[in-house]
Amino acid sequence: MKFKFIFYIIFMTLLANSKGNPELEMKLAACPQSPNCVSSQATDKDHFIAPFKISGxxxxxxxxxxxxxAGQSRTLITQETGNTxxxxxxxxxxxFVDDIDVVIDHNAKLIHIRSASRTGYSDFGVNRRxxxxLRSKLQQAHVID
Structure with missing residues (x-):
């Protein structure tokens, strides 16, 4: 009985420390219905923005x-993992704070992006711009098409 308990504790610890499902790590949060969000994983035309296609x-x-x-004004990277x-x-x-979320898909050579306002209804196109x-900067650096 003691062995089963110890095995259970070890198994749960390993499970908690694992990376999790890589498919879930590739999903960005859905945009709200308000027009203050863009996402390369959005399914509607109002919120959709093309992902960045990596060229190298x-x-x-x-x-x-x-x-x-990091070079954008008043922008701070607050979290980073291997793919996010x-x-x-x-x-x-x-x-006002806008949240920017990025996921890289190494296999598809795509960078998925999402930018959304935390508050308010309209952002007057700020997140899309x-x-x-950002797309323009990366194109100038010759790392995306």
Missing amino acids: KTEDAWKALKQAL LHAEAASLVFR RMEA
């Missing part, structure tokens, strides 16, 4: 993406 090594694209995000990244961007005047500016 995925590692180079990931490094360039982090540099480009979360950043926060604050507006200049009122300091931010992601397109």
Whole structure:
């Protein structure tokens, strides 16, 4: 009986520390119905934005993406794992925070992106412009098409 209990504890510890389902790690949160969000995994045209297609090594694209995000005004990378990244961007005047989530799919050579306002209804296109500016930076670095 004692052996089963110890085995159970070890198994649960290993399970808790495992990376989890890689398929779940590739999913971005869905956009709300409000027009203040864009996502490359959105299924409707109002929220959809094309993912970034990596043209070279995925590692180079990931490094360039982090540099480009860090170079954006009032943007801070707050979390990063091997395949995911979360950043926060604050507006200049009122300091509204937008959340930026990024997932890299090494096999498909795609970077999926999502940018959404935390508050309010409309962002007047700020999140879409931010992601397109990021796309432009990465294209200039020759890491995406």
